[in-house]
Amino acid sequence: MSTLHDLVIIGSGPAGWTAAIYAARANLSPIVYSGVPKQNPAPVLPGGQLMLTTEVENYPGFPDGVTGPEMMQMFQKQAERFGTKVHQLDVDKVDFSERPFTLHLSNRETVKARAVIIATGATANWLGLDNELRLAQIGGGVSACAVCDGALPHFRGKHLAVVGGGDTAMEEAHYLAKFASKVTVIHRRDEFRASKVMQERFLSQPNAAVRWNAVVTEVLGDDMITAVRLRDTQTGEESEMEVAGLFLAIGHTPATAFLRDSGLDFDDAGYIRLPTRSSRTNIEGVFAAGDVADHEYRQAVTAAGMGCQAALDAERWLAEQPQEHPQTQTA
Numbered sequence: 001m002s003t004l005h006d007l008v009i010i011g012s013g014p015a016g017w018t019a020a021i022y023a024a025r026a027n028l029s030p031i032v033y034s035g036v037p038k039q040n041p042a043p044v045l046p047g048g049q050l051m052l053t054t055e056v057e058n059y060p061g062f063p064d065g066v067t068g069p070e071m072m073q074m075f076q077k078q079a080e081r082f083g084t085k086v087h088q089l090d091v092d093k094v095d096f097s098e099r100p101f102t103l104h105l106s107n108r109e110t111v112k113a114r115a116v117i118i119a120t121g122a123t124a125n126w127l128g129l130d131n132e133l134r135l136a137q138i139g140g141g142v143s144a145c146a147v148c149d150g151a152l153p154h155f156r157g158k159h160l161a162v163v164g165g166g167d168t169a170m171e172e173a174h175y176l177a178k179f180a181s182k183v184t185v186i187h188r189r190d191e192f193r194a195s196k197v198m199q200e201r202f203l204s205q206p207n208a209a210v211r212w213n214a215v216v217t218e219v220l221g222d223d224m225i226t227a228v229r230l231r232d233t234q235t236g237e238e239s240e241m242e243v244a245g246l247f248l249a250i251g252h253t254p255a256t257a258f259l260r261d262s263g264l265d266f267d268d269a270g271y272i273r274l275p276t277r278s279s280r281t282n283i284e285g286v287f288a289a290g291d292v293a294d295h296e297y298r299q300a301v302t303a304a305g306m307g308c309q310a311a312l313d314a315e316r317w318l319a320e321q322p323q324e325h326p327q328t329q330t331a
Contacts, residue, residue, distance in 0.1 A: 004100055004112040005031050007314055010091045011119035011255075013048025014300045015290025017075035018307030019117050019314075024082035026315045031113075032079070032086045035120070036106060041128040044255075046088060047072035048121045048291075050300055054139030055152055059300055071300070094262050096283050115285045115318055117310045118272065120255035122291040122298070126248055127163070132219040141225035144248045146172035147299065150179060154224070157181050158244035161228060163216060165189065169249035170198035176247065177205040184209040184241070186216060188233050211241070219246060254292050271295050279310035280317075287314050 007023050009016050012034035023030040034046040045051040050068030057065040080086065090106035100112040124144030126133060135142040143149040146162070150172075160180040162173040165187040176183045185192075185202070190212050192199050202208050211230065217238070218229035227242045254271045256264075265273040265282040272281060272288040279287040289310035290303035 002102065002110045002112045005029070005114070006318060007031070007115045007117065008033065008101075008103060008111065008113035009117045009119060010103075011035065011048070011121060011290070011292070012046045012076070012086075013050065013072070013119060013121045013290055013303060014075065015121070015292075015303040015307035015310070016048075016117070016119035017072065017079050018304040019119060019289055019311040020079035020084040020307075021075075021082060022308055022311030023117075023314065024079060024084045026311070028311075028315060028318065030079075030084050031111070032084055033089050033091050033103075033105070034076075034086055036088060036090045041126055041133065044123055047076075048303075049124065049144075052137055053145075053148060055149070056300065057152065058148065090258070092258055094259060096262050096264070096286055099285060101285065114321065115314045116287070117279070117307075117314055118259070118281075118286065118288045118292055119290045119303075119307060119310070120258075120292045121303075122252040122254040122271070122295070124248060125251045125253060127216055127250075129216070129219055131221070132216075132246070132248075135219060135221060135225055138223070140221060140223060141245045142219060142248075143245070145298070146175050146247045146249070150176045150245075150247070155179060155245045159184070159242065160245040160247065161186055161211075161241065161243045162247045162249055163187075164249035164251075165192045165194060166249070166251070167194045167198045168251070170194045170202045172247055172249045173208070174198075174202040174205065176245075177202065177207055180207060180245075182207045182209060184211055184243070186211045186214050186228075186230065188215050189213065216246075252291070252295065252298065254295075256292060267295075269295055279306060279313045285317060285321075287317075 007028045007030045009032045038044045053068030093104040095102040156179045159182045162185045213233045214230045216228045217231045220227040227240045272293040287310040289306035
């Protein structure tokens with residue numbers, strides 16, 4: 001026996017909660033499976049990456065800023081106000097081979113859904129150092145998003161470091177160069193894998209620097225980062241470099257492992273591919289929103305916008321389908 005719902009939303013970041021707000025106001029009685037806290041290696045919490053963000057200053061409507069956890073709490077409260085039901089469970093596996101769809105939950109139960117919105121996001125890749133993760137959680141100057149955090153007051157006019165060597169690292173470093181006294185990119189090899197255009201864009205800045213053949217082995221500091229310990233990948237020699245901020249730009253991993261063998265179409269990096277500008281996937285009745293389908297922008301506001309799209313798309317799609325079952329019944 002499985003419970004049938006008109007709409008199930010998997011994920012609880014800005015995309016998932018926004019989708020829930022719009023869907024609930026459209027009387028779709030959405031169910032949100034918000035996820036279970038886990039460590040991987042940084043904490044992965046219901047609410048997404050904003051749960052690890054201490055200050056959000058670039059989301060419209062919060063002129064004095066807001067913490068990420070506070071913002072997600074408000075999003076959830078607003079969704080619940082309109083009737084959204086929330087369950088802190090993972091969806092471990094899906095069956096999209098026939099409708100209604102079947103979702104297998106982490107408590108070993110199953111539910112059925114006429115439509116599904118996937119908003120499970122993507123997690124930043126971290127070095128996995130204990131103090132790196134601790135400082136990231138307390139707002140201690142370690143971040144995985146320069147665009148989100150780089151303009152904060154305690155980074156301005158300071159020496160900042162970026163770890164990485166791809167286009168993302170160059171873009172993050174170039175952005176930080178607007179505010180920092182100096183930006184040093186730390187790269188484990190002796191050449192970047194980033195495109196020449198992106199390299200030149202950063203290296204042309206007067207405050208740009210590079211530490212070649214180096215890896216971060218330790219992040220130093222109690223309440224705020226003070227320095228990083230580096231190891232030369234060729235000689236093994238260790239040294240310290242004083243910095244007031246450390247930004248990780250070594251990629252993101254979309255939370256799509258549970259969707260293996262689902263029939264969904266993914267791009268080369270594992271993000272859900274959206275054939276058009278809408279939230280519709282290659283499977284009728286399955287929609288995607290937020291960072292799980294967006295490796296380009298990865299901002300709270302763009303994720304929320306995609307969540308709105310997904311709810312509207314799902315509402316219109318459901319309206320076109322024959323009503324074979326009453327809403328939320330036992331099948």
